Amino acid sequence: MDTTPSHAAITFREVSKTWPQRGGAVAALDRVSLDVQAGGITGVIGRSGAGKSTLLRLVNGLERASAGRVEVLGRDVTTARGRELRSLRRDVGMIFQHFNLLANRTVRGNVALPLEIAGVARPEIDRRVARLIDLVGLGALADRYPAQLSGGQKQRVGIARALATEPKVLLSDEATSALDPETTQAVLALLRDINRELGLTILLITHEMAVVRDICHHVAVMEAGRIVETGETYDIFANPQDPVTRSFLSGVTGTVLPGFIARRIVPGGDGPAILRITFAGDSATHPVLSRLGAELGIDASILGGSIEEIDGRPFGNLTVQVPADALPRAQEYLHAHDLRTEVLGHVG
Numbered sequence: 001m002d003t004t005p006s007h008a009a010i011t012f013r014e015v016s017k018t019w020p021q022r023g024g025a026v027a028a029l030d031r032v033s034l035d036v037q038a039g040g041i042t043g044v045i046g047r048s049g050a051g052k053s054t055l056l057r058l059v060n061g062l063e064r065a066s067a068g069r070v071e072v073l074g075r076d077v078t079t080a081r082g083r084e085l086r087s088l089r090r091d092v093g094m095i096f097q098h099f100n101l102l103a104n105r106t107v108r109g110n111v112a113l114p115l116e117i118a119g120v121a122r123p124e125i126d127r128r129v130a131r132l133i134d135l136v137g138l139g140a141l142a143d144r145y146p147a148q149l150s151g152g153q154k155q156r157v158g159i160a161r162a163l164a165t166e167p168k169v170l171l172s173d174e175a176t177s178a179l180d181p182e183t184t185q186a187v188l189a190l191l192r193d194i195n196r197e198l199g200l201t202i203l204l205i206t207h208e209m210a211v212v213r214d215i216c217h218h219v220a221v222m223e224a225g226r227i228v229e230t231g232e233t234y235d236i237f238a239n240p241q242d243p244v245t246r247s248f249l250s251g252v253t254g255t256v257l258p259g260f261i262a263r264r265i266v267p268g269g270d271g272p273a274i275l276r277i278t279f280a281g282d283s284a285t286h287p288v289l290s291r292l293g294a295e296l297g298i299d300a301s302i303l304g305g306s307i308e309e310i311d312g313r314p315f316g317n318l319t320v321q322v323p324a325d326a327l328p329r330a331q332e333y334l335h336a337h338d339l340r341t342e343v344l345g346h347v348g
């Protein structure tokens with residue numbers, strides 16, 4: 001996919017943000033550059049304190065950069081003030097981990113709020129609110145108050161409210177972190193539908209790689225105020241480069257070794273090799289193990305594995321044990337078939 005700035009809905013150029021602190025300053029963002037593709041879903045993942053919220057809040061002017069430039073839909077947020085900033089904010093909706101609904105307003109009243117603030121006429125407000133409430137599947141609950149809703153329903157209200165001013169960009173600040181796994185799936189599916197149907201650009205921050213896997217087309221990995229890796233989600237899963245990315249992936253791609261295997265690997269061991277094979281793209285469904293046996297006479301025993309779908313494409317990992325003396329031939333064969341391998345160690 002083209003990554004030139006002309007196709008970006010949001011661009012960060014050499015953006016830094018420092019907070020004054022006693023005895024110095026803390027750099028929340030350190031010369032971050034990123035293009036967020038128009039019409040796509042981009043995830044920013046990082047540990048607590050990596051700078052994700054700060055990055056997100058620069059997009060709608062809730063925070064201002066200390067240096068660098070942030071452009072949204074071709075407009076410079078870094079310098080926007082007053083009327084210009086208000087108009088920009090109407091183009092950028094936001095949803096939050098804790099929903100931020102007004103307790104004394106019904107579902108209808110919460111969704112109507114941004115339109116009331118924007119001075120939209122009442123009949124138009126009523127029309128738009130009814131449509132939005134239907135869009136997020138809350139038609140039957142329009143007159144309930146937030147306290148009478150589940151977490152997932154509250155987030156649907158948050159989404160409807162964020163869409164009220166017909167924004168072109170939606171920011172999501174850990175929108176599913178407070179929800180159970182099933183509700184998370186339903187809310188992610190709603191975001192995916194909205195992205196597809198409305199062509200909305202979504203920029204979300206999360207600390208869960210599963211969220212990235214499930215809905216993001218692109219991902220940027222942050223650590224200590226910097227972006228350490230960025231790319232299409234599938235490529236990042238199939239071929240992660242940075243240790244931070246690898247550690248995030250270890251929880252979701254079946255790459256964590258079960259204890260019974262990990263305990264067998266000993267430093268300096270010279271017994272059978274434990275090999276991880278990564279299957280991506282077309283190679284994901286090749287019967288390579290049986291061919292290793294049939295063509296090379298190498299017996300590989302399966303220790304663990306998983307296969308899943310990322311961005312509609314198959315992706316898998318297989319951990320196998322092969323005799324130490326057969327390892328070079330096995331790897332050569334696997335590499336010739338476009339499979340990646342990693343020697344995790346040797347049994348002692």
Ligand SMILES: Nc1ncnc2c1ncn2[C@@H]1O[C@H](COP(=O)(O)OP(=O)(O)OP(=O)(O)O)[C@@H](O)[C@H]1O
Nearest residue numbers: 019026027028046047048049050051052053054055
């Ligand atoms: N208003 C503030 N004043 C001072 N320091 C701040 C402020 N907001 C954030 N920071 C600091 O900036 C750094 C980045 O914080 P930020 O909230 O962007 O991280 P995060 O990746 O979103 O973390 P989390 O996942 O915990 O929300 C942290 O070191 C944080 O302590």
